[in-house]
Amino acid sequence: MNEVKKVVGIAFIENGKLLIVRSKRSSKTNSWTLVGGGVEKGETEIVAALREINEEIGQGFEFDEQDLLPILCFKEAAQSDSNVMIEMNMYLATKPIHVTLIPNDEILDYHWYSLGEVGYNLSSSIREHFLPYAIQKGLFFK
Numbered sequence: 053m054n055e056v057k058k059v060v061g062i063a064f065i066e067n068g069k070l071l072i073v074r075s076k077r078s079s080k081t082n083s084w085t086l087v088g089g090g091v092e093k094g095e096t097e098i099v100a101a102l103r104e105i106n107e108e109i110g111q112g113f114e115f116d117e118q119d120l121l122p123i124l125c126f127k128e129a130a131q132s133d134s135n136v137m138i139e140m141n142m143y144l145a146t147k148p149i150h151v152t153l154i155p156n157d158e159i160l161d162y163h164w165y166s167l168g169e170v171g172y173n174l175s176s177s178i179r180e181h182f183l184p185y186a187i188q189k190g191l192f193f194k
Contacts, residue, residue: 055135055136055137056127056136056137056138056139057090057091057130057136057137057138057139058090058091058097058100058138058139058141059088059089059090059091059138059139059140059141060088060089060091060097060100060101060104060140060141060142060143061085061086061087061088061140061141061142061143061177061182062086062087062088062101062104062105062120062142062143062144062145063086063123063142063143063144063145063182063186064087064145064148064149065144065145065186065191065192066148066149066164067164068166068167068191068192069164069165069166069192070164070165070167070178070182070186070192071086071087071149071153071162071163071164071165072084072085072086072162072163072164072165072172072174072178073085073086073087073108073159073161073162073163074159074160074161074163075108075158075159075160076158076159076160077132078175079160080132081131081132081173082173083131083173083174083175084163084165084172084173084174084175084178085175085177085178086142086175086177086178086182087104087105087108087109088101088104088108089104089107089108097141098117098120098143101120101141101143102115102116102117102120105145107156107158108156108158108159109149109151109153110151110156111151111152111153111154112151113149113150113151115145115147119145119146119147120143120144120145120146121143121144121145121146122141122142122143123142123143123144123185124140124141124142124181124182124185125139125140125141125142126139126140126142126177126181127139127140128140128176128177128180128181131175131176140177140181142177142181142182144191166192167183167187167192
């Protein structure tokens, strides 16, 4: 593994459920991910997170840096290419989404995931990193 790609993921939890998305990219591996994506050249992780929220939620949803709580940072092989290592910076959104979630150029589907729900192929970043964190912190309803 030579390349390390910086990415961000933003966890929105409302009513004890986690917002997961199926993007055009994640649909190729039939997986669901968090809102997020790659950090572009010259961007900080927080700027990338704000850009991704705007691109993937949009609809006039206003969100800024104070609405994000950094929670996790880890490295793992990219699901789409095992030769690429990703460095994921994960944030917890502290502001509820007040707009209708409508599929767009990047996102095919949105789903509010309940802990233990079956039928959703969660990305490893959710399954192996976020869910253990969220369970420990009591972010989901039992």
